[in-house]
Amino acid sequence: MNPKKILHLYSNFKWTGPADHALNLVTWLKRREDVEALFACERRRGVQNFLYQKACQLELDFVNGLILKKHQNWQVIPDIYSLRKIVNHQRIKLIHSHQDNDSLTAVLAGFGDRLIRTCYDGEPAPLNFRQRFFLNRTAKIMTASLGVQTYLSKIFPEKDIQQVDIPVDPEIFRPLEKSPKLLAEFDLTADTPVGGIVARVQKHRNFSLLLDAIELVTKEVPDFKFLIVGRGTHIDTVARQPVSRRGLDRNVIFTGYRQDDYRDVLNLFDYKIFLVPGSDGSCRAVREALACAKPVIAARRGILPELIRDGETGVLIEEKPVDLARAMMAMTNDRKFRLSCSRAARQYAETVLSPERYVQKVVACYESLVKPI
Numbered sequence: 001m002n003p004k005k006i007l008h009l010y011s012n013f014k015w016t017g018p019a020d021h022a023l024n025l026v027t028w029l030k031r032r033e034d035v036e037a038l039f040a041c042e043r044r045r046g047v048q049n050f051l052y053q054k055a056c057q058l059e060l061d062f063v064n065g066l067i068l069k070k071h072q073n074w075q076v077i078p079d080i081y082s083l084r085k086i087v088n089h090q091r092i093k094l095i096h097s098h099q100d101n102d103s104l105t106a107v108l109a110g111f112g113d114r115l116i117r118t119c120y121d122g123e124p125a126p127l128n129f130r131q132r133f134f135l136n137r138t139a140k141i142m143t144a145s146l147g148v149q150t151y152l153s154k155i156f157p158e159k160d161i162q163q164v165d166i167p168v169d170p171e172i173f174r175p176l177e178k179s180p181k182l183l184a185e186f187d188l189t190a191d192t193p194v195g196g197i198v199a200r201v202q203k204h205r206n207f208s209l210l211l212d213a214i215e216l217v218t219k220e221v222p223d224f225k226f227l228i229v230g231r232g233t234h235i236d237t238v239a240r241q242p243v244s245r246r247g248l249d250r251n252v253i254f255t256g257y258r259q260d261d262y263r264d265v266l267n268l269f270d271y272k273i274f275l276v277p278g279s280d281g282s283c284r285a286v287r288e289a290l291a292c293a294k295p296v297i298a299a300r301r302g303i304l305p306e307l308i309r310d311g312e313t314g315v316l317i318e319e320k321p322v323d324l325a326r327a328m329m330a331m332t333n334d335r336k337f338r339l340s341c342s343r344a345a346r347q348y349a350e351t352v353l354s355p356e357r358y359v360q361k362v363v364a365c366y367e368s369l370v371k372p373i
Contacts, residue, residue: 003032003033003034003035003036004034004035004036004093004094004366004370005036005038005090005091005092005093005094006029006035006036006037006038006092006093006094006095006096006366007038007039007040007063007086007087007090007092007094007095007096008022008025008026008037008038008039008040008095008096008097008098009040009041009066009068009095009096009097009098009099009102009103009105009106010022010039010040010041010042010051010068010097010098010099010102011041011042011068011069011070011099011100011101011102011105012041012042012051012068012070012099013041013042013043013044013049013050013051013052014050014051015050015051015054016279016280017120017279017280018098018118018120018166018280018281018282018284019051019054020284021098021118021120021166021280021282021284022039022098022118023039023051023054023055023058023060024167024169024355025037025096025358025359025362026038026039026055026058026060027058027060028355028358028359029359029362029363030060030061032359032363034363035363035366036061037060037061038060038061038062038063038090038092039055039060039061039062039063040062040063040064040066040068041055041068042067042068042069042070043064063086063090065082065085065086066079066082066083066086066105067079067082068101068102068105069101070099070101071101072100072101072104072130076101076104076105076108079105079109080105080108080109081109083105083106083109083111084109084110087109087111093114093366093370094114094115094116094366094369094370095111095114095115095116096115096116096117096118097115097116097117097118097138098117098118098120100130100131100134103115103117103134103135103138104130104133104134106134107133107134107137107138112134112137112138112139113139114139114369114370115137115138115139115140116138116139116140116141116142116365116366116369117134117135117138117140117141117142118141118142118143118144118164119141119142119143119144119148119152120144120166120280120281120282121143121144121145121148121281122144122145122148122277122281122282122283122301122302122303122304123145123147123148123281123301123302123303124145124147124148124150124151124152127155132155135152135156135159136156136159138159139160139369140159140160140161140162140365140368140369141156141159141160141161141162142161142162142163142164142362142365143161143162143163143164144163144164144165144166144281144282144303145163145281145282145302145303145306146163146306147303147306148163149161149162149163160368162361162365164358164361164362165352165353165357165358166282166284166287166353166358167287167353167354167355167357167358168284168287168288168290168291168349168353168355169291169355170291170349170350170353170354170355172263173263173266173288173291173292173349174291174292174293174346175267175292175293175342175346176263176264176267176292177267178190178267178268179261179264179267179268182261182264182265182268183268186225186227186253186255186268188225188268192223192225193221193223193224193225193270193332194225194226194227194268194269194270195214195217195224195225195226195227195269195270195271195272195273195328195331195332196226196227196228196229196266196268196269196271196272196273197210197226197227197228197229197230197272197273197274197275198229198230198266198272198285198288198289199228199229199230199274199275199276199278199285200230200231200232200278201228201230201231201232201234201235201238201239202232202233202234202238202278203234203238204276205238205275205276205278206275206276206299206319207238207239207242208242209275209319209320209321209324210273210275210324211239211242211243211246211248211252212321212324212325213321213322213324213325213328214226214248214251214252214325214328215246215248216321216322216325217325217328217329217332218248218251220329221329221332221333224251224332225251225252225253226251226252226253227253227255227265227268227269228252228253228254228255229255229256229257229258229262229265229266230256230257231256231257235254239252239254240254263292266288266289266292266294267292267294269289269292269294270294270331270332270338271294271295271296271297271314271328271331271338271341272285272286272289272294272295272296272297273296273297273298273324273328274286274289274296274297274298274299274304275298275299275301275319276299276301277301277302277303277304281302281303282303283302283303283304283307286298286304286307286308287307287349287353289345290307290313290345290346290348290349290353291345291346291349291350291353292346293342293343293345293346294342294345295313295314295315295331295338295341295342295345296308296313296314296315296345297314297315297317297324297327297328297331298314298315298316298317299316299317299319300316300317300318300319304316309344309348312340312341312344313341313344313345313348314341314345315327315330315331
């Protein structure tokens with residue numbers, strides 16, 4: 001069997017947004033015998049290229065020769081010609097794009113009829129002229145959100161648009177016992193009730209709502225602890241100073257940005273809170289929490305109502321301190337409810353968010369464009 005060559009394009013060099021999703025897909029495809037997955041992303045001279053470095057660590061087949069800037073500029077022109085040479089020289093069957101500018105490049109290079117685009121947006125947003133141009137000329141579109149699928153299907157009624165559940169690796173993200181080392185670091189015990197959030201600490205992430213709710217919870221459960229996992233330019237004004245003003249220094253713990261032990265920190269949580277989606281509309285951090293059997297309390301924003309099964313894998317709330325505090329109290333005090341949600345969260349991750357299920361759907365999309373050789 002001659003494997004079909006699929007070139008994945010990612011027009012950025014930063015480790016932001018859905019970069020992890022794109023690399024995961026290429027990694028999983030690499031294990032198959034019927035597909036040969038190649039990867040290309042932006043590379044900048046003199047700048048630390050996080051995405052390229054990660055691709056090298058994963059030993060992916062990297063394609064050089066493309067600029068792939070995130071934003072549209074004149075450099076799309078040389079990329080058009082370079083992409084044509086690469087496709088012809090390496091006999092690329094299909095192109096799978098993950099960002100706007102790489103989709104535009106593929107269409108302008110004349111490969112729209114063999115182009116698949118994954119849209120990671122969590123909610124519908126008005127399309128600009130450029131997006132309408134390349135999406136209308138893209139052979140197939142996959143969306144992370146049902147809402148986005150419905151929205152795009154109305155704009156492009158003749159287009160094949162499928163919804164896919166972006167997966168998380170259940171072997172990497174899985175429930176673990178609370179780390180004794182981390183319990184000691186944060187002065188916790190195994191029985192301490194712990195909530196947590198993983199997010200870049202920014203002004204728009206609604207930390208005032210979160211702190212209002214924590215303040216209400218601590219009045220009922222004085223030993224309650226809450227971990228804020230992440231960093232941000234405005235972390236002092238957005239979180240640290242307000243925590244001190246409210247007298248919550250004993251209850252709120254800033255772990256900073258975690259990398260090597262991130263999974264272990266996540267497994268300290270009894271449940272996770274997620275209020276405002278960031279640059280990754282598909283909410284990777286929520287998927288990772290579910291895979292670790294952590295129920296999620298989430299706002300009704302973006303893809304979150306699609307991702308969280310209210311009352312089963314977590315709780316959906318109105319964005320009011322009392323509503324958030326009520327959900328946190330239920331998770332903190334009702335152990336039976338929390339454990340039920342925990343089991344359902346893990347089961348959801350193992351089935352709906354299964355990498356195997358996702359890859360099968362993606363490969364079926366490929367095969368519908370190119371018949372098996």
